[in-house]
Amino acid sequence: MTSTPRAVLAATFVPGEASGDAVRRFTREVMTAWAAPSVLPAAERLTEEMVAQADHAPFEVVWGHEGDSMRLEIRQKEPTGSHPEGPTIPVAEWGVTHSSGTRVQWARLTLPDASRRMAAEWAEESAPGPFWLGFLADASDLLAGTLDPDMVPAIIAQIVVPRLATWCAVYTCDEGLGPLRPAYLWHADEARIDALREQLAGVDIPSPEGPGTSMMSVASWQVLAVPLRARGRGLGVMCLGRGDRFPDDIIQFADDIGRRAALAMDNARLYAQQAAANRALQRSLLPPDEPEVPGLDYGVVYEPAGETNEVGGDFYDLFAVADGAWRFAIGDVCGTGPEAAAVTGLARHALRLLAREGHGVADVLYRLNEAILDEGERARFLTLLHGEITPVPEGLEIRLVSAGHPEALRLRPSGQVDVVATPQSLLGVFPEVTYEEDVVRLDHGDVLLAVTDGVTERRSGDRLLDDDGGLARLLAECAGLSAQAVAERIRRRVQDFASEPSADDLAILVLRAA
Template sequence: MSALNGAMPHVQVLAAAGARSLAECAVPLGQSGWVSFMVGTADRDTLDATLRTRLKQVAEVAAVSDRRIMARRADEVRQVSDAFLAEASLQMDASLDVKSTVRRVARTAVPAIAEGCVVHLCLPEGLRAVSLAHVDAGEQQWLGKVAAEDAWLTAALQRVLDSGQALALKGEGLRGGPFGPASSGAGRAVRAISVNPLKARGRTLGTLTFLYHRTVVADGASGFLAGLAARAALAIDTSTLYEERRRHVVSLQRHLLPSELPRVPGLELSSAYEVGDVSLDVGGDFYDAVPGAGGEVTLLIGDVCGRGAEAAALTGLARHTLRTLIEDGSTPEHALERLNQALVREGTSRFVTALVAVLVPDGKGFRVRYWSAGHPAPLVRRQDGTVAELLAHGDLLGVLEDIEYGSESVRLAPGDALVMFTDGVTEARSADGTFFESRLRDEVARQGAGEARGFAERLAEAVVEFRATGADDIAVLVARAESAG
């Protein structure tokens, strides 16, 4: 005891108890910790082999207990990490919109993982910060400026992109940058940063950066951060691919429909098209309007069964066949017959429905004759708001070699409107299972009370607002005779 520092608290305690000799056993613990056991004796001879054996046994028990505690803690951390990653995946996968997805990535991580988070993506114009979050809302603007403009951070991110490996910096590793004690302003609170590459499906999409105010958070978390980055990258990549496919589908769909409707004296034409399928396959609905030399106009609307590339091909075939034949002077009956023959020759398993209406000027209104090939019956909205369904019957196209077409006629007085649509309108369902068909006439009466130019768009919007289920597209074509005076 005399050889020890008498000022040390444990020496003072042992000396006060009468100890003259000291035996100590030190045991290393997990996370760089230590524990020591000390026994003081009245004389040195008491420190025999038996006491040493007892101390060794105590040390072994302590070491085993520590390993068990550390294993249990590691298992708890693993369970919490797995649960967080699962919840984060659900949150990030909840949207197929790219902007919404990257916002969810940042908001999911703050403050659960770190005090700040920045998502950078590799865009055509270069690496750009697209989303960020900070636990202190007052630091959002500072973090946004650093993420967009700081050269030190940009260089660090580029190192990660070039190597494909994660990077963790603290202490001296932050020197020269906007973070750490040596920096100024809000960056002084940041004690460490970690940067993980966002990689999915063989592509590097960008980086995921975390800012820590507590360095301990960044220690030993490489596996967890890599897992989170992988999930974030997959969600972002999925959203990006979805957006690209959507643009392609919209472009293709646009080419399957007329770019604009013709101007017909005495008529106001309007149309609308709404995609109903979340899988983003091209739909089979089509419409067109073909003006004639005598002031008449032929309206076409149809629907190809199914979706996808084959449906798109048949949609183009159906619309352009009918339009070309009518422009060349064929009657609607002949045009429908020729289209049916073409579809039968194709040997496709898909059928087509179509409705052709010819509107001929008749005094102050129009005389309408229409032909149906298995298509939903059109409606007429009179100027006083009453709505009537027109008789329509006929065989589907592309099924039988010899078919019959239903043909009827009606007159549109000034202010009256002919409303044509596909079955995506009637078969749209609300959350309680109600079909839109049950309220179609009321909506036609209501939406037709507004300006003639937007009649079709308003009706389609009413269907979309009503629809909770239903994967079919919606096409609406409306012709309203101009009101007298």
């Protein structure tokens, strides 16, 4: 049975090593504020169990006080993981609900008599009316709806104007370092924004590291300066202005919004930093340039499937070796993230180093397999198609090895398609594996297509794209096209094969004898 909460406290978190401590700290703060220390151990354990079942995406922790009990909710945009399991500690009720693309895990803890009485008194004294509860809930939803650090100040300002103040100015800094700088300014009367900006230009804004919320005057305005601090760091200041005195309850609401806003800002910054680091890592795992290869027309499509803070497991490379020969590679490391990136980096750099030291294609794969196995528990298995391209009068000669990789296909100008590589053992599984090279001739106009399983295993219902030679039929339609046009057509067909976005990385490498 659902009760109307007498008080609600909520915060948004980004998954990661620091999130566990942050969630526990927030839970302790809630129990302290509601004078319910007797249920703190159960509340911490319940929160830890429920958060552990959240998917790898931002989530909101919401505590609601219902008089004789406390309700915990873990809200998250519809995750893709398994259905959550019930808590192991005794609770009055628990369940999972789905609404508007959001999954809510919830559980209710019954309060002992003493804690129930003290917490109820606190809630009755401090709880706002239904309008303000809805306002705070809406504010939390809006702040949790973005991970763009540049958007958070704009959302903050438009939440509080005009409900709490006539105008709002948000100032930010780099985690308490450096001067505050204006990030966003909003006024209930848009025509007055420019004049207000001039009034605020010379104002000394209090530091976010100061003692707390403070009052000051700017021209005819009463200004409330609310520090934005999260996880012990000062991130900025939210300044609210109105023509009359700020009532005490508005100051309390402003402090509450400030805490929520600071957490949202910090989460967005952490997410953006992680995304930037992973983009840099992703770029480091791909070729630094697009080389010009005599006699070769080539095309590439590369699309990681994960969010911007994920590093994909697919990779490709094309580089020169001695005596006018070139090497190419396209591979797929099991999984995503830093662990997969480590194996991808090892594979890409080992391929280049070993090839330039004169090792043949088969010997390179033998040595790379041993290097991956040497990683021990950190090892990930890897599928790889690696080959050496040598120009010949008739076109190109390619010596290649397919280590557990999807079939490499050759397209003749006539539209004939055939498989050109013998399947061999993938890398990182078995020691002392030997590999044999296949020799493939590409006459002028012939095309070699290599893809990762993001293409061949693209799913629509019970069907895969490559069922019954589906990829070969697509390739046959590409006769006469340039290498990049072939790659782009395959990419479009992969996208159109199913209505939902792909859940796997995608890499396509096309080599055409010019």
